[in-house]
Amino acid sequence: MSNAGKMPKEEGIDHSVSLIREGYLYILNKRRSFNSDIFETRLLGKKAICMGGKEAAELFYDVEKFKRKDAAPNRVVQTLFGKNGVQALDGQEHQHRKEMFMSIMSHEELTRLTDITKKQWALATTKWEKADQVILYEEAKEILFRTACEWAGVPVQASETKNLTNYFSAMFESAGAIGPTHWMGRNARNHAEKWMQELIEHVRQETITPPENTALYRFSGHRELDGNLLETEVAAVEVINIIRPIVAIAVFINFITLALHHYPEERKKLQAGDEKYAEMFIQEVRRFYPFFPFVTALVKKDFTWNGYQFEKGTLTLLKHWKN
Numbered sequence: 001m002s003n004a005g006k007m008p009k010e011e012g013i014d015h016s017v018s019l020i021r022e023g024y025l026y027i028l029n030k031r032r033s034f035n036s037d038i039f040e041t042r043l044l045g046k047k048a049i050c051m052g053g054k055e056a057a058e059l060f061y062d063v064e065k066f067k068r069k070d071a072a073p074n075r076v077v078q079t080l081f082g083k084n085g086v087q088a089l090d091g092q093e094h095q096h097r098k099e100m101f102m103s104i105m106s107h108e109e110l111t112r113l114t115d116i117t118k119k120q121w122a123l124a125t126t127k128w129e130k131a132d133q134v135i136l137y138e139e140a141k142e143i144l145f146r147t148a149c150e151w152a153g154v155p156v157q158a159s160e161t162k163n164l165t166n167y168f169s170a171m172f173e174s175a176g177a178i179g180p181t182h183w184m185g186r187n188a189r190n191h192a193e194k195w196m197q198e199l200i201e202h203v204r205q206e207t208i209t210p211p212e213n214t215a216l217y218r219f220s221g222h223r224e225l226d227g228n229l230l231e232t233e234v235a236a237v238e239v240i241n242i243i244r245p246i247v248a249i250a251v252f253i254n255f256i257t258l259a260l261h262h263y264p265e266e267r268k269k270l271q272a273g274d275e276k277y278a279e280m281f282i283q284e285v286r287r288f289y290p291f292f293p294f295v296t297a298l299v300k301k302d303f304t305w306n307g308y309q310f311e312k313g314t315l316t317l318l319k320h321w322k323n
């Protein structure tokens with residue numbers, strides 16, 4: 001990006017509604033109309049910077065220049081992320097919490113997750129053979145919820161599965177919404193957090209004993225840098241941070257199905273069983289049907305980049321997908 005001096009600016013009082021309405025396309029549309037990878041706007045009553053592209057992404061992840069604490073809009077915290085989870089941490093605290101997440105991402109554990117996933121899909125497809133119709137998105141969410149819970153060591157009664165799946169999916173389905181859908185998302189998060197907090201208390205009192213390699217066991221026993229156990233509320237947010245994104249993959253399963261419908265020639269190529277091709281196909285689905293429009297951070301201290309001024313405290317959005 002060349003040194004362009006003054007940052008292009010979207011005029012007007014506030015553009016939060018355009019951002020919610022246009023979603024993924026907001027930053028892309030404006031980048032095109034300004035013919036710039038960076039522009040200034042106003043969101044939630046304050047100056048904000050939107051940017052995209054490789055150089056901007058490198059800048060955005062510079063921990064000396066940006067912080068994530070308090071950057072996510074409250075409505076996203078109340079539905080998608082939960083309070084005081086890994087997404088809002090910086091520096092050493094982030095590193096330490098991230099290590100807790102990475103401790104369950106070993107090759108062995110990921111193989112176990114793959115095996116559980118295969119088993120849960122096989123169980124479901126056997127059931128579908130007798131069904132008149134299958135609503136793939138709804139089924140996929142439930143399969144993935146069962147998979148995620150089994151992997152995370154979280155016990156679920158059969159009678160609770162449907163309700164809990166709905167709570168977990170409402171968190172990501174409502175994240176960008178306003179009005180009743182947003183409130184449904186908040187309500188769902190409250191229910192899911194309460195359920196998870198009780199499980200964590202049980203693990204701590206040893207009234208339930210999940211396997212030691214699981215998220216429920218590890219996060220319940222995780223200690224902060226000060227040596228204290230995670231607060232129960234935070235441990236619950238973090239176990240949910242494992243289960244919720246796995247359930248959200250149902251969205252991609254639908255995108256994959258849509259892609260196979262629109263591009264039927266791909267089916268044969270995938271049926272040939274070449275794993276490398278399958279990986280390429282999946283990455284293309286992720287690129288073509290993006291899921292997460294942008295990530296947010298706050299400018300940590302004043303700095304200049306490519307001739308543009310970034311002032312401390314400015315909300316900055318990075319477009320998170322290729323176009």
Ligand code: HEM
Nearest residue numbers: 086087088098101241242243245246249252291292295320
């Ligand atoms: C294809 C599916 C997925 C997509 C598109 C996706 C997307 C993202 C994005 C955009 C971020 C934010 C990165 C940032 O702050 O810069 C993120 C963070 C995160 N994701 Fe995912 N994710 C996916 C699957 C998953 C799964 C399956 C899990 C859990 C098993 C997961 C757990 C997390 C966690 C814990 C974080 C926070 C990491 C941190 O703050 O360091 N994600 N994800």
